[in-house]
Amino acid sequence: DGGITQSPKYLFRKEGQNVTLSCEQNLNHDAMYWYRQDPGQGLRLIYYSQIVNDFQKGDIAEGYSVSREKKESFPLTVTSAQKNPTAFYLCASKRLAASTDTQYFGPGTRLTVL
Amino acid sequence: KNEVEQSPQNLTAQEGEFITINCSYSVGISALHWLQQHPGGGIVSLFMLSSGKKKHGRLIATINIQEKHSSLHITASHPRDSAVYICAVTPSGTYKYIFGTGTRLKVLA
Numbered sequence: 001d002g003g004i005t006q007s008p009k010y011l012f013r014k015e016g017q018n019v020t021l022s023c024e025q026n027l028n029h030d031a032m033y034w035y036r037q038d039p040g041q042g043l044r045l046i047y048y049s050q051i052v053n054d055f056q057k058g059d060i061a062e063g064y065s066v067s068r069e070k071k072e073s074f075p076l077t078v079t080s081a082q083k084n085p086t087a088f089y090l091c092a093s094k095r096l097a098a099s100t101d102t103q104y105f106g107p108g109t110r111l112t113v114l
Numbered sequence: 115k116n117e118v119e120q121s122p123q124n125l126t127a128q129e130g131e132f133i134t135i136n137c138s139y140s141v142g143i144s145a146l147h148w149l150q151q152h153p154g155g156g157i158v159s160l161f162m163l164s165s166g167k168k169k170h171g172r173l174i175a176t177i178n179i180q181e182k183h184s185s186l187h188i189t190a191s192h193p194r195d196s197a198v199y200i201c202a203v204t205p206s207g208t209y210k211y212i213f214g215t216g217t218r219l220k221v222l223a
Contacts, residue, residue: 031209042118042200042213050209058210088155100145100164100204103211105157 003027004106006091011111013078013085021076021109023091030096032074033103036060037088046089049074050096078111086113117141120201120214127221133188135217137201140182144206148175148186151198151216160186160199191221 004025013019023032031050035043045058049068063082068074074093078085088110092103118139127133137146148160161168161175163184168175172191177184188195201214 033210040215042116042215043202043211044213045210048210090155090157094209096209100162102147102159102162104159105149108155110155 004091004093004104006089006106006109008109009107011109013111013113015113016080018077018079019111021078021089021091021111023074023076023106024072025074025091025093025104025106026072027093027104028071029093029104030071031094032068033092033094034058034064034066034074034076035090035092037090037108043090046076085111087111116214117212118201118203118214120217122217123215124218125220127191127219129192129221129223131191131221133191133195133219133221135186135199135201135219137184137186137214138182139184139201139203139212141203141212142206143203144208145204146177146184147202147204147211148184149200149202151200153197157200188219193221193223196220 007022033048034046037043044060047066049055065077090108091106094103095101121136146163149157151157163177172189174187198216198218200216202211
């Protein structure tokens with residue numbers, strides 16, 4: 001089955017620790033995205049990548065880092081510099097054949113900082 | 115002011131009712147998307163619109179490009195339709211989405 005997987009589903013972190021969220025897709029999509037979702041707010045773009053070894057900051061990149069060493073994988077690291085990291089994180093991917101192509105979303109990771 | 119506005123924010127309906135969720139946007143777009151988010155958090159795409167109207171089962175989506183407005187209709191609503199419905203737009207010349215804040219729908223049996 002083709003799709004996007006994110007792990008883990010729930011993640012707990014102590015304040016001051018870095019943590020890496022996994023995102024893997026087997027849809028052969030070129031573009032991958034990381035979003036953050038907070039209660040009462042729309043999804044906000046953290047980082048995106050349209051090609052291997054290249055990525056761009058989104059609207060709220062401060063305190064986050066990413067890598068894109070393989071087409072299938074786009075891990076997100078939440079660093080200790082992120083002031084309010086508790087949130088629901090969603091990964092997505094899409095083809096780049098047309099800007100109108102649909103994004104496919106993973107199941108999400110809920111991060112809680114204790 | 116958000117670039118994508120949805121109304122209402124919350125909606126409770128009785129089973130069988132006709133439901134309308136509205137989305138207005140303020141930027142030029144190449145497409146508008148309606149998404150459904152279930153309580154577990156996963157998001158699925160319902161429709162992608164660049165003009166006109168689309169129908170899938172009991173769901174109908176319309177868009178008016180001139181008025182920068184879209185509606186999602188659910189006919190004969192059912193408790194399994196309970197979810198958050200999210201409007202997102204792809205601004206012209208980009209591959210990104212701008213999201214509305216979502217409409218939380220609860221359909222009572």
